[in-house]
Amino acid sequence: MLLHRQLSGKITEALLQSGKIILLYGPRQAGKTTLSKEVIMSTGLKTLSINADQLKYIDILSSRDLSKLQSLVSGYELLFIDEGQRVPEIGINLKILHDEIPHLKILVTGSSSFLLSDRVTEALTGRKMIFTLLPVSVAELRQSFNPFEMNDQLDDRLIYGCYPEVITTMNASAREELLNDISTSYIFKDILEMENIRYPLKIREILKLLAHQAGSEVSINELCRTTGLNRETVERYLHLMEQSFIIFRLAAYSRNPRNEINKSQKFYFYDNGIRNSIIDNLKPVHNRTDTGVLWENFMISEMIKKQHNTRQLANHYFWRTYSGSEIDLVREVQGQPIPYEIKLNKVRKTAPKAWTDNYGSEFYCITRDNYLDFV
Numbered sequence: 001m002l003l004h005r006q007l008s009g010k011i012t013e014a015l016l017q018s019g020k021i022i023l024l025y026g027p028r029q030a031g032k033t034t035l036s037k038e039v040i041m042s043t044g045l046k047t048l049s050i051n052a053d054q055l056k057y058i059d060i061l062s063s064r065d066l067s068k069l070q071s072l073v074s075g076y077e078l079l080f081i082d083e084g085q086r087v088p089e090i091g092i093n094l095k096i097l098h099d100e101i102p103h104l105k106i107l108v109t110g111s112s113s114f115l116l117s118d119r120v121t122e123a124l125t126g127r128k129m130i131f132t133l134l135p136v137s138v139a140e141l142r143q144s145f146n147p148f149e150m151n152d153q154l155d156d157r158l159i160y161g162c163y164p165e166v167i168t169t170m171n172a173s174a175r176e177e178l179l180n181d182i183s184t185s186y187i188f189k190d191i192l193e194m195e196n197i198r199y200p201l202k203i204r205e206i207l208k209l210l211a212h213q214a215g216s217e218v219s220i221n222e223l224c225r226t227t228g229l230n231r232e233t234v235e236r237y238l239h240l241m242e243q244s245f246i247i248f249r250l251a252a253y254s255r256n257p258r259n260e261i262n263k264s265q266k267f268y269f270y271d272n273g274i275r276n277s278i279i280d281n282l283k284p285v286h287n288r289t290d291t292g293v294l295w296e297n298f299m300i301s302e303m304i305k306k307q308h309n310t311r312q313l314a315n316h317y318f319w320r321t322y323s324g325s326e327i328d329l330v331r332e333v334q335g336q337p338i339p340y341e342i343k344l345n346k347v348r349k350t351a352p353k354a355w356t357d358n359y360g361s362e363f364y365c366i367t368r369d370n371y372l373d374f375v
Helices: 007-017 032-043 055-061 066-073 090-100 112-116 147-160 164-168 172-194 200-212 220-227 231-243 272-278 291-310 353-359
Strands: 021-025 047-051 078-082 105-110 128-132 247-252 265-269 315-320 326-333 336-342 364-366
Touching (some): 007 021, 007 032, 007 105, 007 128, 021 032, 032 047, 032 078, 032 105, 055 066, 066 090, 147 291, 164 172, 172 200, 200 265, 200 272, 220 231, 247 291, 265 272, 265 291, 272 291, 291 326, 291 336
Parallel strands (some): 021 128, 047 078, 078 105, 247 315, 336 364
Antiparallel strands (some): 247 265, 315 326
């Protein structure tokens, strides 16, 4: 089954019309290569496709030699480089190609370590457009399945998540093995490539702690005490896990710090399957005690995917007062906060009075009965 990705048309348009280098990055196994091939087909351009594992290309793409670069791309309209982070000094060489061969279209995929590298970001200032590809979204699945089928598959999405190969793998044991591979191998490669990690097992320990605390406020001091790491190291590891698209954090929303929590933070996983695999719990929904957590993590991660896929500008928060009133998700668009309560079954019809008094009456409750209306 071919899963059509929402970014396909946007990347194609940018590639053909923007005059900039297109960088596509995101977590491993999210489908960057497959999407790139779909984009290439849609352009109709004569394309040189390079896998950066091939040594014969690496020497040229890291040479800073215009004549060698011209010889490589001569006769082609589009250059596609897959896994660009594997090419030394690729940033400056992409700059040379862009500046000296302006008619050449360039599409490059890369991991987090690729984009975060100074040699790429600095060299390509003003010359690049960046797209982020996350695991498959509900909106993308709706292009292949009708509402009945979406609801029928919902429990699977809550347990196994939305990585493309996981979705297209029907056998339960094969899915579990695949998720284990992704959560124990692929997602850590980006982190280990980005920096020299002294305590890689501690990263796994932190992830387990966060998985059990998904949807709850997290104390960095508690993470330090539990892992035996200092605060600077814990913060650094958290940052690396965010940059590798394993987790993301929500800060507290507050315009009234006397009454509202304003320094707390929550962590969520970009994919439910990764979260469940990390805590070694792939039991079905009816056999679990954390269904509320699964639903909250799933819906908030879908909101984040929606932002990236539609390229909307929005900020995401949670909200809580010192007296205990709370809202699961606050989506701020152009300075306007929009509150969402996320409940698997129970419908909440109105926002807490403390919210209404300060921010207005607009309020939404997302349940499994209406979730398709929001994503």
